[in-house]
Amino acid sequence: MTGSGDHRLDLHVLGPVGFTVGDESLEVGRRMERTLAVRLALACGRAVPDEAIARDLWGDEELEPERVAERLRVLTHRLRRALGEHSSAVRREGGGYALDAGMPDADALDEAMTRSAGLRRTGEPKRALAVITEALARWRGPALADLREVPFAALEAAKFDELQRELRVQRVELELDLGIDVTAEIERLVMDYPLDERLTGLAVIALYRAGRQADALERIQRLRSRLADELGVDPSVATTELELQVLRQDPTLQAHETPRPSRLPDLNWLIPRDNFVGRDEDVHALVDELDRPGLVSIVGGPGAGKTVLAREVAIAVRRGNRPIAWCDLAPLSTGAAVAPALAAALGVDPGVGDPLPECADRLTGALLVLDNAEHLVDSVAELVRSLQWKAERLSILVTSQRPLRLRAEYTHQLDALDPEAAAELFRLRCRSEELLPGDLRVAEICAAVDHLPLGIELAAGLVRTLTLDQLAARIHQRTRLLVAGNRDSGARHSSLRAAIDWSHTLLDPPARTVLNRLAVFAGGCTLDAAEQVAGGNGIEVADIPVLLADLHERSLLTVSVGEGGRRYQLLESIRDYALDRLGRDEDAVRRVHARWCADLAGRTERYGGADHADLDRELRLEEANLRAAIEFALDDDPPLVLQIVTPTWWYWWSHGSIDTARDWLRRALAAADPEPTLERASSIRVAASLTRNSGQLREGRVLGEQALQMFRDLGDERGHGASLVGLAITSVAVRDYEQALKEASEAAEIFRSLDNQRLLGTAENVVASALRGLGRTEEAGELFEAVCELWRSQNDLRGLAGTLCNLALVHHQLKDYAGARADALQALRIYRDINLTEGMIDAIDLIGGVELAEGNPAVALRLLTVGRLERIRIGAPQIIPDELDAREGAEAEARRQLGSAATAVVADARAVPLSVIAAELAFAT
Template identity: 30%
Template sequence: MTTAVRDNLPVDVTSLVGRQGEVSQVKKMLSSSRLATLTGVGGVGKTRLALQVARQLRRAFSDGVWLAPLAEVGKTDLLALTVMEAVGLRSPTQEPAAALMDYLWDKQLLLVLDNCEHLVEGCAELVAQLLPACPQLRILATSREPMGVDGESVFMVPTLPIPDLTATATADSMALFAERAAAAVPGFLVTDSNRQAVASLCRHLDGLPLAIELAAVRMRVLSVEELLARQGDRYALLTRGNRSAQPRHRSLRAAVDWSFELCSDTERLLWARLSAFAGGCDLEAAQHVCAGEGLPADDVLEAIAGLLDKSILMREETAGRVRYRMLETIRQYGRERLLESGEDQVLHRRHRDHYLEKAEQLQVQWFGPGQTELLVRMRAEHANLRAALEFCLSGPAEMRAGLHMAGALWLYWMVSGLQKEGEYWLRRTLASQPEPSSERAIGLWVYAYLLIVGGEKDPALAMIRECEQIARGLDDAAMQAHAAYLSGFAHLLRVEGLDQSVPLLNKGIRLEQALGEPNPHVTVARVILALASCMSGQVQAALTIAEECAAELKAGGEQYCLSWCLTYLGLAEWCQHDGRKATEYLRQAIRCKQPFNDLLGIGCAMEYLAWSTMELGDPERAARLLGVSSMLWEPMGPLGPLLAGFELLQDWHGAVEEQIKEALGEVAYQQAFHSGAVLPVDKGISYALGDETSGQSESPPTECVAFTQRETQVLQMLAEGLSNKCIAARLVIAPRTAECHVSNILAKLGFTTRAQVASWAARQPSASAY
């Protein structure tokens, strides 16, 4: 049985030279400590070491190994949101830290927090909350200073061993230089004739990996001896100018300074200007933001090529699109140069304007073909969107643009599952612009939309009322129409508001239609009206509206709203007791949603599919589908926000669940539900779409499985849901020993999670069956 590796670790583009001993030490540290922090100077290789450790530990963590890169996170407020995104958690109903604790409490997971130094207090606070609440969570952090949290183990990452000039052995620092130099000059080798020079150069650079790599790139134009002479001169100059700096800091600064000086004028200018980007950029963005005085747009590509040759930039290609990024140490150096140039405000404003334009383009281009490509491109710019919004909050002259941008991103917040992050930026930008304006009206409308999805009716309605008031004062017919239909959406949240929902939505649609074409808000409002009609008992009207919308959307090549039309067509057919038609529509909806990775939407369609399956008289399959939907919705909270926030949908869920339990009995229901809940996402979706083998992947092994007496005891406790710590306490053994027994059981059964073991054990007639 093959097991899926769950992680978001980047692919290494170069090999890690040496560090075998350090990798072993850190792995050993993580086996006894739940928080290990790698510290050391910039350029020493903390991130590379952490990633190597994480890769080697992937199979030890059944719930995955997840990297949260923090270098571009400018505010502590965004820390928990960033970690949420890293582990795949999308919770529009909870505050980030609380959502993380709820989600991770039973996860066997390794979280890598990279570049914590500028957020060290916030990281310490978050870690101090997570570790006690999540007993199987382990954290590996990199930072220039420790967090100071109880139980933290600190590993000071050393520089690479430097050679003894009298020895013939090749130290790791020399091996790194040789490998990177061979990449720059194919065929380069350390020989008897150049060994002394390579060894001396590595000693000059204090064994710092980044400094060695920057020097090795210069082998394209210089010999080792010339490198040594020039590097020695540069180091001596720096030492005289800054005697208070530590030698390794001086070595790195010397290497980066020297690389900067060896660049052409246009390359230096581009290096400094590219530092305005967070998370990298593509060629279009580089030309748009960085071209200007001293750097014509036509010269940007050539300058990028030069910086790539010098290893200042790194090239990354995803889905046919190329992006360029810098190591954080290199980017910070560029930011210093940008600040010295006096261009920083101009560049940051130009950067903001570029991404504001991207946000506006998304609104215009979204309702048509090519949606998935649009979303992929915007997700790649997430760090840049954050940086642009943060710049908008840096001074009064920029704040109105910030509110405009946060509102213009409403589709991005929704479709990406970033409702809480959208709320964060809207909360800050609305507070910065309290006076009535069209930007404030839009911001209030978007914030209200996000709150409705999170099930918060009263604050949403309060914002809608203020939005309406501003719209009337400005005689803004469009905002009045938007507010009317959104008010109807908000009233869907509570059963007592259902009677008001359909009239308000119809009013909003009439106002929207009066604005003329094209108007995508008409489509959005009509899709919501289909749901409202269904929930209000006007099922035939729901079918008519959803069918008309679906036909129009298909003709225009739109997929995202279409997926929701199909979902509500399925729900309406279920209300009509036509399980067959409902199943067809809901499977189509899931297929439409898959390219967007819309787990919220897929979970919703999966839930209704379970109801339709029960309507068709298959309670076991219905229970398994409920389990699959619970697995999909787990990162978003119990029942998922589209059920948790809507009272009537909760009632319908409860009624169907009771029907299934009556048909199967409680024990059989729990077994079937659990067999769906432990499926990997792709297999769960395949099962829902009709691949009958997927739902059986967690069946008991067909061969006889032999367990030791101690393993049998541990197996029984796993079936009770006990943690390793509780098992160790009950059996009076070390926690590490309990972990070994659990690992052996997983291996024998061919499973990857404790939940799979518990589900299998629950189906056995007695302990003797083990």
């Protein structure tokens, strides 16, 4: 209720802002009050923090928190007074304000976009055209016309302008396909947006269909000239292909657009489940709802069968030849991981740039299932909003214990099975011909678990070891115990807790122990990992595969097959339960798990070789386990943290967690015994490297000198030399090339005496970098060439690629641009093969410099912009001075040559992932 009556407060924004309650119009005269109302209404009933309101209403004006609070109190008082008897729509909540109001004209646009897209997909263009025409008629003028001087309102208005433009374009597309003369409207649109290739393409098709082939070709030539003059770019591939179609009078120009082939991964595991029971009506209802673009959420409690139902719905949708994508959110612990997880599920590189545009493109026309979203609803809601805006004809199916609370969300509540369906499911899962319909014992068992599918499956799994009478007696006692309140089931449904507890109690002791121990894994595990962590202390390792099979058969364990092979994982509720059952043994099992992670880390220390991509993939699959082990060991066993993080430092650096890894090392070093050891010295040296490579050169030098002194005191020549190399790199970074030459040369002598070719290559690479910094360029080039041969002899791909980048800069400085390009491209291909992000950035920067030198400033600026943004994302700035000077100088010169056209180039580059650029260059001849 917003005041008297049952009508809600509505804001109308497609024109000057208007306020209504039912048929009554309200006058809100002051602009700031209208602005505040719009800002709150956009939050869909959620509270907006004071600081966010202040920032959007008053911009960069510096205000004390007390002053902000006072101004907002005055402003909300005025808004309430203007709303009169509907003032209760404005409410104070937490540290902000909320407005209970709708935006019906904006909501109608969302609905129109969804409906029209669905009608187009189902071959009903006339109805789609009517929907879009009706939507366009809702505009009363420019959206938020009276608030456009307010910065945040101007941004929102721009979104509505873009939506209006999109609707106009879609109307033209539909009218064109329906044979309606759209010449005048297309010409108006092209005049408004002369560089829009999509509009020009529609104009070309209209001219061609009117028999004006020459005019159609002239229109493309006019666009080509304008793009070259104003932006310095060529038409897109789509425009070029359209020109060829016109020239060859391609008959498809007279046909409707054919759907694009799917670029989504095959879901071979998505097969119908045997004896799917009790949810046929749910499947039919959901398939009907998902026949058009939109958002549907299956909402229900734990064990209700949300995921199983979603699988059956996806299978039914796929039978209609519609692409399907599936993303399981259960392993994720933070909202920040949602977008990368989706990217990974779609085969898009999640570690490079913003993956959502590419995800949206791949999802065009598809059904996306986001499974297990209840613990990340805010982040999932944000992802859904973004995808719905970016992707065409996309339907999204979410499974969650609670809805996302989005306006366009259709919620399908999933309750327990009806008694008859529950009994049938139990009988089928038991696979017993002796059980007849109407058996009272079956009804009793199903009722004891509230007719929830998970509880029924767990119960049926025990029939092979218990008689039906024994099972019925035990389940009844267990349920009565829980209802009596003697056990706290927390947030879990008590009947589900009862099913898990009872099933756990009746497991054989070895299976029970293995189940509990598996709970320490985050994100699942391989068979080898299960054997090492769950085996021992009374459990024979040779028995683990059989026990895992038993747990899987009892629905207590899931098995999946992916890029890392077969993985075993507990359902979330069962994992929580099993952790509780570990009790006092939990710390001991977690120590075993952490030691397993340390062993894994130790195997990856020699990175950069031919198996680098395999090492990277293995760590990526086990990242959740590594993080869980590190967080546990920080409090329990700090030296174990050093054993995990020190060998894997390169992985955290490559995947944008350089600050996190440095913090882990700092905390562990501070908590561990300060007694000098080789392990501690190595960890300090790695901390120095991470600190230096994050741009903190002074602190990096201090840590590097600590490591050097500790290795000296311990008499470890290898560590001594490695520390000197790190210090030499820091000296290069601060332009002290003489000191760098001294330190790196000393390190080279140490490694030469140790006959350690790999570390000798590292040291001489830094020697050559110091020579290059001193202006001894040709001498540096000769040494870099020799180091490349050394890397080749060692089959060290990372070392070779790094030295090739150094050699490319030498060639560039000597104005041998062909040599610079060849070396940089070779390095890029290696880095791409071994999935080393910072290396790809270095190579792309170098190629950008070559493009500028060869007279291609737009190409150069595009490459340099992508590289710069990726450095920011992974937190690894460029620290080598002549490399930094070359990169920044090239970007500045490219911007100077392009002038105002540079803005468009940079804007385009922001939307291009590093992986796309790397692939373009790597496959170029």
